[in-house]
Amino acid sequence: MRCVVDAFLELRERAATCTRCELSATRTQVVFGTGHTGSSLVVVGEAPGEQEDVRGEPFVGRSGTLLRRVLSEETGVDPDDCCIVNVVKCRPPGNRDPRPAEVAACRPWLDEQFEVVDPSVVLTVGNFASRLLLNTREGITQLRGRSYPWRSAHLVPTLHPAAVLRGGAAAMERFRSDVRLAGSLLPGAAA
Numbered sequence: 001m002r003c004v005v006d007a008f009l010e011l012r013e014r015a016a017t018c019t020r021c022e023l024s025a026t027r028t029q030v031v032f033g034t035g036h037t038g039s040s041l042v043v044v045g046e047a048p049g050e051q052e053d054v055r056g057e058p059f060v061g062r063s064g065t066l067l068r069r070v071l072s073e074e075t076g077v078d079p080d081d082c083c084i085v086n087v088v089k090c091r092p093p094g095n096r097d098p099r100p101a102e103v104a105a106c107r108p109w110l111d112e113q114f115e116v117v118d119p120s121v122v123l124t125v126g127n128f129a130s131r132l133l134l135n136t137r138e139g140i141t142q143l144r145g146r147s148y149p150w151r152s153a154h155l156v157p158t159l160h161p162a163a164v165l166r167g168g169a170a171a172m173e174r175f176r177s178d179v180r181l182a183g184s185l186l187p188g189a190a191a
Contacts, residue, residue: 007116008037011109015089020105023090023098028053033085033113040186041075042083042119043067044110045160046128047098053091058084063161067125070161074176075183083117085110087129103132114151122153123182126160144178147185156182 012032018024031048034057043059051061059067068079088098088106098106114122124130127140133155134148143157158178164171183189 005037008113011112011116015109018089018106018109021090021102023088023092023102026093027090029056030089031056031058031086031091032089032109033058033083035079035083036081037083037117039081039083039117040120041071041077041081041123041182042085042114042117042121043071043123043125044129044133045084045086045125047086047088047095048091049095050091052086058086059161062165066161066165070176070179074179075186077183077186083113083119085113087132097128119153120187121182121185122150122155123179124155124157126163130157144174145181147181154182154185156185158182 015032016030018030027048031052045058048058049061052058058064067084071077071079071082087110088102089109090102090106092098092102122133124133130140130143131137133150134143134157136143140157140159144159147154147156149155156178159167159171159175161175164175
């Protein structure tokens, strides 16, 4: 475990001074990721928003509160024992979608995070992360509801918590169902 923690901290330190793309000029700080580096579960979002840029942590605010609550309720896993990251580590101005060059510049950081953590299950939230990791143009409503083999893990796409907050009871049930599926695929989960 110590080697994993050291490797993750070293990776975080290197990323903190990244200038691979233009986002480095407008960020407050690199939002590298939080949580348990030896986790079986990694949650992947799109990019930091304004609050995340200020606090230096992914998924803070209403979306993060919802994500953490549902993770705990539907998987039985403490969200602090998960690894939560974004595809892009710096906030795009005005919360716009990351540009292809920004994603390409940041992708090595994400790949290295996966190498260090080596999760059993990856939960992608929203279109952006799901499409990128599955290398597809299909939308989240078609992708969600099942798991996909991905590297040596299961990848479970789901709705972004921000969309769930806007989408009402039906969106919440789909979100919960997907998170429950991700939990059922974790090592030691009840069959």
